[in-house]
Amino acid sequence: MFLPKQKLIQTKTDIDVLAVGGIDIDWLLKMQKLPSFDEKLIADYLGQFPGGPVGNFACIASQLGLNVASMCTIGDDQGGNLILKDFQNYNVDVSYVIVDPNITTPFVIVIVDPTGEKAVIIPKFHQNRAFLIQPEAIKRSKFVYMMASDYAHLKEVAVIAHNSGTKLMVDIEPSEILLDGKIYELLPYCDIASFNEQGFECTLGKPFSMDALVELLDYGPEVVLVTRGNKGVVAADHNEIVQVPAYDVPVNDTTGAGDTFNAAFLFGTFCGYNLKKRVEYGTAAAGILIQSVGTRTNLPTVEIIENFIKEQNN
Known part of the structure; x- marks a missing residue:
């Protein structure tokens, strides 16, 4: 049984986007290739960067001009402090960030090859899954x-959002x-x-196709x-299907490209852009980001994105 879409109810909605969970510290290494078992290889250490898919999204969306708040739980440790300070640097509201001394702030190991493509190792931090859901933040x-992770957690947030007239991007x-x-x-x-394409195929259990994408709109x-x-x-709504190619740019690090795309796409949604322009905007933002190393070292502004699109179209 499908739920009818609700109109936004008249409450105080002063937060444009609430970014839920999805934070970590990225340990970034550069290697010629991944080692095999029982093989030792030297890597260039590129640094530690505040990251996580939703954390990246939050900083980028705020940089573009949206009013963004984070609802997550971090440890009372070096990683947690890095995340908190970086959110504050990007004007992300941290009123709903909880510091828990009993947990470790998650980290991931990102290995980048000479072409800029990446492999990511994600340690399991089960204690960090159950961040405190704060209904007030959702209603505002x-x-x-948020990410599609623990279903029960996601469903709880989704139901509160739906009943509050708050829209959901997953x-x-x-x-x-x-x-x-x-x-x-x-x-x-x-x-x-x-x-992303791998997520589409893993979740649906079949290869990507236009027909499979369009069928999801029925739900x-x-x-x-x-x-x-x-x-x-590739994007589809109930009126059209849009395909936008990736920009041909020098690639140094693809970490965070999808997060950047999503933030710029949602910014375009707030601006009232049509589907094609939103996809172009997101694709341009991602194309700018991947030319630098580190997810938040080259965050695009609106002016940079628009100039990039003009240059690419000339």
């Missing part, structure tokens, strides 16, 4: 943005899929479903997106 927000990647085949139960709550979302790396982006 026009949009909630990012679905293979590393975060703990949905246990429940994607079709989630979609009725979801206004924008954003997959409730207003928009379905699939980012396909250097193959570009």
Whole structure:
């Protein structure tokens, strides 16, 4: 049974986007190739960077001009302090960030090869899954943005958002899929479903196709997106299907490209842009980001994105 979309109710919605969970510290290494078992290789250490898919999204969306707040739990440790300070540097509201001395702030190991492509190792931090859900924050927000991770947790947030008239954008990647085949139960709550290609195929259990993408609209979302790396982006709403190729730019680090795309796409949604322009905006933002090393070292502004699009179209 599908849920009818509700109009935004008249409450105090002073937060444009509430970014839920999805934070970590990225330990960035550069190597010629990944080692095999029983093999030792030297890596260049590129540094520690505040990261996490939703954390990246929050900083980028705020940089573009949206009023963004984070709802997450961090440890009372060096990693947690880095995340908190970086949010504050990017004017992300941290009123709903909880510091818990009993947990470790998550970290991931990102290995970048000479072409800029990456491999990511994600240690399990089970104690960090259950961040405290704060209904007040959800009700104050026009949009909630989160990963498709623990289904019960996601469903609880989605129901509060739906009942409050708050819209929901969900990012679905293979590393975060703990949905246990429940994607079709989630979609009725979801206004924008954003997959990367691997997430699409893992979640649906079949290869990417236009038909499979369009079929998902029947379950409730207003928009379905699939980012396909250097193959570009495919998007569909109830009026049209849009394909936008990736920009041909020098690639140094693709970490955070999808997060950047999603932030710029949602910014375009707030601006009232049509589907094609939103996808172009997101693709341009990602194309700018991947030319530098580190997810937040080259965050695009609106002016930079618009100039980039003009230059690429000339």
